[in-house]
Amino acid sequence: MEIVLENIGRRFNREWIFRGISQTFIQGDSYAILGPNGSGKSTFLQVLSGSLSESEGKITYRRNDVEISTDHIFHSLSIAAPYLELIEEFTLSELIDFHFKFKAYVPGFDRGRLIELLGFERAKNKNIRFFSSGMKQRTKLALAMASDTPVLLLDEPTSNLDKEGLKWYHMLIQQFTANRLLIICSNQENEYDFCGSCLNIADYK
Numbered sequence: 517m518e519i520v521l522e523n524i525g526r527r528f529n530r531e532w533i534f535r536g537i538s539q540t541f542i543q544g545d546s547y548a549i550l551g552p553n554g555s556g557k558s559t560f561l562q563v564l565s566g567s568l569s570e571s572e573g574k575i576t577y578r579r580n581d582v583e584i585s586t587d588h589i590f591h592s593l594s595i596a597a598p599y600l601e602l603i604e605e606f607t608l609s610e611l612i613d614f615h616f617k618f619k620a621y622v623p624g625f626d627r628g629r630l631i632e633l634l635g636f637e638r639a640k641n642k643n644i645r646f647f648s649s650g651m652k653q654r655t656k657l658a659l660a661m662a663s664d665t666p667v668l669l670l671d672e673p674t675s676n677l678d679k680e681g682l683k684w685y686h687m688l689i690q691q692f693t694a695n696r697l698l699i700i701c702s703n704q705e706n707e708y709d710f711c712g713s714c715l716n717i718a719d720y721k
């Protein structure tokens with residue numbers, strides 16, 4: 517899988533958030549999207565994922581040399597981001613089953629193993645509404661990691677995680693990201709210091 521950006525720009529009304537980004541993202545590599553608060557990292561990730569349109573330029577998604585349209589790219593992506601809410605009315609077990617109606621598990625995984633990975637055996641029948649913010653963040657990360665997609669997009673992956681959570685996040689990165697295209701939006705070095713390339717969104721104003 518590769519994502520090719522040619523001269524991409526996005527504006528809201530008259531304000532350009534970024535312009536002139538040309539970059540090829542290749543499966544098997546990891547990339548950090550950097551920049552201070554409000555610089556446009558999340559906007560960039562949403563454009564990259566096809567959930568927000570670009571204002572100028574061109575994005576091409578290709579898998580095994582076959583082009584994928586923006587309308588179908590969702591199937592190839594997993595996203596964990598603060599603005600993507602979990603369904604609060606579901607229990608953890610229900611949420612997992614719902615999520616995996618739309619995505620396949622990575623080989624060897626199922627609901628039980630995912631709950632084990634989360635360490636939430638005692639919370640599996642608890643409504644998401646009653647989860648702490650850290651528990652919700654762990655859940656978002658685990659759902660994305662355990663989905664069998666070539667592309668993994670993470671926005672502020674360790675927000676609300678404690679020290680143990682940070683270690684757990686690094687374990688997930690080790691276990692689940694080999695041979696995938698990993699893109700992380702961050703302004704915290706310990707979230708992305710293993711990434712092979714960095715792109716600073718503030719350079720594209």
Ligand SMILES: Nc1ncnc2c1ncn2[C@@H]1O[C@H](COP(=O)(O)OP(=O)(O)OP(=O)(O)O)[C@@H](O)[C@H]1O
Nearest residue numbers: 528529533551552553554555556557558559560703
């Ligand atoms: N729907 C929108 N309409 C107008 N402006 C928007 C919209 N969404 C985002 N913006 C603006 O785009 C800019 C970039 O926001 P964005 O959330 O992408 O930044 P960020 O780098 O992810 O920030 P943070 O690190 O704080 O999460 C901000 O000035 C924000 O106000």
